[in-house]
Amino acid sequence: GEDVEQSLFLSVREGDSSVINCTYTDSSSTYLYWYKQEPGAGLQLLTYIFSNMDMKQDQRLTVLLNKKDKHLSLRIADTQTGDSAIYFCAERYSTDKLIFGTGTRLQVFP
Amino acid sequence: GAVVSQHPSWVICKSGTSVKIECRSLDFQATTMFWYRQFPKQSLMLMATSNEGSKATYEQGVEKDKFLINHASLTLSTLTVTSAHPEDSSFYICSARVASGARVYEQYFGPGTRLTVT
Numbered sequence: 001g002e003d004v005e006q007s008l009f010l011s012v013r014e015g016d017s018s019v020i021n022c023t024y025t026d027s028s029s030t031y032l033y034w035y036k037q038e039p040g041a042g043l044q045l046l047t048y049i050f051s052n053m054d055m056k057q058d059q060r061l062t063v064l065l066n067k068k069d070k071h072l073s074l075r076i077a078d079t080q081t082g083d084s085a086i087y088f089c090a091e092r093y094s095t096d097k098l099i100f101g102t103g104t105r106l107q108v109f110p
Numbered sequence: 111g112a113v114v115s116q117h118p119s120w121v122i123c124k125s126g127t128s129v130k131i132e133c134r135s136l137d138f139q140a141t142t143m144f145w146y147r148q149f150p151k152q153s154l155m156l157m158a159t160s161n162e163g164s165k166a167t168y169e170q171g172v173e174k175d176k177f178l179i180n181h182a183s184l185t186l187s188t189l190t191v192t193s194a195h196p197e198d199s200s201f202y203i204c205s206a207r208v209a210s211g212a213r214v215y216e217q218y219f220g221p222g223t224r225l226t227v228t
Contacts, residue, residue, distance in 0.1 A: 035219075040222070040224070041221055041222065042114075042116075042203050042219040042220050042221040042222045043154070043203065043205075043219040044219070045216065045217075045218070045219075048216075088153065088154070096142060096144070096159055096207070097156060097159075098144075098156070098217060099156075100153045100154045101153060102152075102153050103151075103152075103153050
């Protein structure tokens with residue numbers, strides 16, 4: 001079955017880098033995603049990576065994928081207070097279905 | 111681009127009544143929309159997949175007679191919670207998949223609807 005795990009909480013100082021980790025079990029995933037959810041709001045797609053890629057960089061965001069270990073990470077450079085939110089990784093299990101991780105609450109303090 | 115809206119954003123209803131939640135893709139056509147449920151401090155659970163012009167596909171454990179889904183057009187899907195009970199209180203989020211083009215398999219999420227059943 002599919003299962004996506006994340007650590008629950010991460011606290012970083014403003015200006016530092018944040019690294020949010022995710023492990024998944026379905027090796028047939030084609031795309032892996034990172035979403036951001038602010039309090040009381042829906043999900044915002046931050047970035048995604050195709051399963052045949054190792055790394056993708058998009059401005060302050062860097063996604064690393066280790067397919068062998070089924071490990072995905074999101075690095076946010078120069079973390080700001082506006083980055084405080086819950087971050088979900090998700091894998092595309094089939095053409096349509098997304099399986100979401102448990103979510104990591106990022107708190108940025110001054 | 112790729113904006114999805116939901117209405118209402120927050121609704122309180124009494125036990126036994128029904129409530130309808132709308133999900134609209136504002137600037138694109140969506141052949142497929144998805145309905146998720148999120149409990150406090152938990153992840154999103156897919157409830158059903160809604161395809162325009164056909165019956166919705168429900169995930170295991172989701173009662174199709176309780177959560178009625180209609181996807182009558184390429185820009186609108188509705189979720190009706192029938193005979194609501196307090197345990198139906200949750201945050202309901204929809205997403206829409208672009209019908210065509212390079213990003214055809216990307217899902218864009220609505221802002222969510224908070225349902226409270228008293």
